[in-house]
Amino acid sequence: xxxxxxxxxxxxxxxxxxxxxxxxxxxxxxxxxxxxxxxxxxxxxxxxxxxxxxxxxxxxxxxxxxxxxxxxxxxxxxxxxxxxxxxxxxxxxxxxxxxxxxxxxxxxxxxxxxxxxxxxxxxxxxxxxxxxxxxxxxxxxxxxxxxxxxxxxxxxxxxxxxxxxxxxxxxxxxxxxxxxxxxxxxxxxxxxxxxxxxxxxxxxxxxxxxxxxxxxxxxxxxxxxxxxxxxxxxxxxxxxxxxxxxxxxxxxxxxxxxxxxxxxxxxxxxxxxxxxxxxxxxxxxxxxxxxxxxxxxxxxxxxxxxxxxxxxxxxxxxxxxxxxxxxxxxxxxxxxxxxxxxxxxxxxxxxxxxxxxxxxxxxxxxxxxxxxxxxxxxxxxxxxxxxxxxxxxxxxxxxxxxxxxxxxxxxxxxxxxxxxxxxxxxxxxxxxxxxxxxxxxxxxxxxxxxxxxxxxxxxxxxxxxxx
Numbered sequence: 165x166x167x168x169x170x171x172x173x174x175x176x177x178x179x180x181x182x183x184x185x186x187x188x189x190x191x192x193x194x195x196x197x198x199x200x201x202x203x204x205x206x207x208x209x210x211x212x213x214x215x216x217x218x219x220x221x222x223x224x225x226x227x228x229x230x231x232x233x234x235x236x237x238x239x240x241x242x243x244x245x246x247x248x249x250x251x252x253x254x255x256x257x258x259x260x261x262x263x264x265x266x267x268x269x270x271x272x273x274x275x276x277x278x279x280x281x282x283x284x285x286x287x288x289x290x291x292x293x294x295x296x297x298x299x300x301x302x303x304x305x306x307x308x309x310x311x312x313x314x315x316x317x318x319x320x321x322x323x324x325x326x327x328x329x330x331x332x333x334x335x336x337x338x339x340x341x342x343x344x345x346x347x348x349x350x351x352x353x354x355x356x357x358x359x360x361x362x363x364x365x366x367x368x369x370x371x372x373x374x375x376x377x378x379x380x381x382x383x384x385x386x387x388x389x390x391x392x393x394x395x396x397x398x399x400x401x402x403x404x405x406x407x408x409x410x411x412x413x414x415x416x417x418x419x420x421x422x423x424x425x426x427x428x429x430x431x432x433x434x435x436x437x438x439x440x441x442x443x444x445x446x447x448x449x450x451x452x453x454x455x456x457x458x459x460x461x462x463x464x465x466x467x468x469x470x471x472x473x474x475x476x477x478x479x480x481x482x483x484x485x486x487x488x489x490x491x492x493x494x495x496x497x498x499x500x501x502x503x504x505x506x507x508x509x510x511x512x513x514x515x516x517x518x519x520x521x522x523x524x525x526x527x528x529x530x531x532x533x534x535x536x537x538x539x540x541x542x543x544x545x546x547x548x549x550x551x552x553x554x555x556x557x558x559x560x561x562x563x564x565x566x567x568x569x570x571x572x573x574x575x576x577x578x579x580x581x582x583x584x585x586x587x588x589x590x591x592x593x594x595x596x597x598x599x600x601x602x603x604x605x606x607x608x609x610x611x612x613x614x615x616x617x618x619x620x621x622x623x624x625x626x627x628x629x630x631x
Contacts, residue, residue, distance in 0.1 A: 345373070573591070
């Protein structure tokens with residue numbers, strides 16, 4: 165085994181394997197250490213499995229809801245066991261693809277649990293034997309894990325996390341979901357489409373806390389119309405867990421009244437905690453904040469020179485694409501660059517129906533920062549493409565500053581995740597409303613709503629009233 169490398173990457177998730185591949189592209193010797201599977205939580209148990217199940221259940225739901233398809237609906241069914249098998253096949257193909265790229269690029273992959281003993285030294289524990297590697301630069305990318313509630317520890321049957329929810333052998337008749345963030349709403353959507361009664365409990369005033377309030381309320385109405393029960397400002401204080409049964413008790417913060425909800429199981433989607441155990445007790449300890457996330461400077465370097473950290477490990481928005489972007493930045497910075505993440509140009513998406521995506525500032529956030537925003541909106545009820553899709557519930561909203569520069573955007577629409585890059589680029593490059601409004605968009609497409617919303621900010625929209 166080669167013991168000395170230019171770059172050592174600890175963690176094989178999106179940020180980790182991207183960092184390793186970028187290092188190899190720059191002609192450096194790279195070792196990637198992963199204790200489980202390449203691709204990490206995102207590829208194996210998170211993003212990819214969730215999106216596959218969302219797509220398949222959407223096909224089933226759309227077929228049942230389409231009034232133009234004749235025939236007995238009770239004949240239609242969704243084969244959950246087959247979905248589980250195909251989900252695994254897709255994940256395996258993607259993982260093998262990444263493993264192939266790592267091998268072809270000359271990245272050494274070591275399987276085992278890593279421990280950062282001291283600066284530039286990593287011990288690898290396999291359960292059979294231990295080994296040691298050294299590296300000039302180290303990138304920590306160990307990610308995060310689901311966070312438990314103190315009074316509701318995971319047991320894998322009645323109290324489950326997102327990973328376990330995606331691999332249930334049988335679907336529950338009723339499930340309680342704590343947390344109306346992206347994970348809670350996406351998994352709730354999957355279960356609801358397959359006939360499970362879904363109850364979502366959120367402590368904050370709206371779903372998806374932190375997004376545009378109007379759009380959050382609109383999406384909440386749409387999801388409730390689809391059959392999902394959603395209750396906000398619900399503080400859970402106690403639980404009673406028995407075999408095949410869960411009871412949650414608490415207080416509604418709106419009216420101070422107690423509540424009780426029961427179901428077969430409860431999914432805790434209340435956030436994630438960083439996985440930092442591998443460097444606890446190291447001679448050159450990497451500093452963490454009060455929440456346990458690793459502290460880094462603007463260039464992603466920790467307090468230990470030459471040791472960088474990325475992704476969920478350093479907090480902020482816990483997004484796979486953020487981790488991947490930071491993986492590239494960390495390696496390049498370790499080799500002399502000084503790149504800084506533009507947090508305002510970091511997009512995010514929630515894959516409900518319709519999808520929600522956003523980038524930059526909301527209208528409320530702009531006002532809080534003392535910015536007098538220019539706001540343009542466009543409803544999908546005026547979109548020819550949305551009407552042909554039978555999906556007119558949604559809107560596009562763009563936010564610009566006094567100088568006409570786009571500083572934020574929110575999209576509630578089918579394929580919103582595919583639409584947001586145009587506005588992410590606008591935020592990143594400081595493009596104006598006019599730049600977007602004067603760009604020709606294909607007709608009929610949902611992207612025309614972006615153009616129209618930019619036009620609306622100046623009172624020049626064509627297909628809606630400029631009020």
